[in-house]
Amino acid sequence: MDIVVKGRKTEVPERFRKHVAEKLKLDKIQKLDGKVISLDVEVSKEPNPRQSDRSDRVEITVRSRGPVIRAEAAATDPYAALDLATSKLEARMRKQHDKRLARRGNGRIPASGVGALVSGAAELNDRGELTAEQGPGEVPVTHMGPLEIRGEGPLVVREKTHSAAPMALDQALYEMELVGHDFYLFVDSETKMPSVVYRRHAYDYGVIRLNSDPFYTGEPGGAGGELGG
DSSP, X not given: OOEEEEEESSOOOHHHHHHXXXXXXXXXXXXXXXXXXXXXXXXXXXXXXXXXXXXXXXXXEEEESSOOEEEEEXXXXXXXXXXXXXXXXXXXXXXXXXXXXXHHHHOOXXXXXXXXXXXXXXXXXXXXXXXXXXXXXXXXXXXXXXXXXEXXXXXXXXXXXXXXXXXXXXXXXXXXXXXXXXXXXXXXXXXXXXXXXXEOSTTOEEEEEOOOOTTOOSOOXXXXXXXXX
C-alpha cells in the first residue's frame, strides 16, 4: 500500500511528501486495520489573508474493507496541519479497532452508546467538468453531470456517488462520527428507506427518512427544510 499525496490548487513540495511518509507510519496504520486498501493525503491552501491562522489544510482519508475513516485539520503551515490531522486519524482508527474487538465479544453498540465510544467526533466520484455551448445572444447552458443549468446557478461544483450496503441506525451514527461529519446518508436496513442521521446538540441525534410515494400529486420536493428540527 502506498501513500498518495496530492495538492488541490497548490503545489506539494517533495520535502513535504517525504515528511508525510515519515509521519504516517504504514506499519502502525496496518496494525490498527490490517485491511487498509488506500491512504490519501490532500493538501489545500486558503487564499484569504484573514484566515492566515488556518491557511493550510490537510485531509487524510483511509479506505479499507470497513467504513471510510477521514480526518482533517487546518493550521498556519502544512506541517502543523498534518500533525493535527494525524492525531485525529489515529484516534478514530483506534476507536474503530476497539469497536471491532468489542463487537466480537459483545455485539453491536446501541445508538445511545455512540457518543461515549467516539469522542469529538463514503467513495468520491467528482464530475467537475463544465461544458458550455453558447451562441450570440443565447442563454449559456452548463452541463454538470445529469443536470442542465441555464444562465447563472444554481451551480453544482461537486457531485458524489457512494455505493454502500444497507445498515442499522447505530452503525450509521458510528460511521458519521468516523468521518467527522454532522450528517450521514444511508439506507436503513430495517425500513429499507433512504435516511439521514444528523447531529443536533451535544450528543443528541436526529434521523430523517424519505418515503417515496408514487401516488403523490403535489409539487415535487424533499425534506431539505427539516434538517435542523
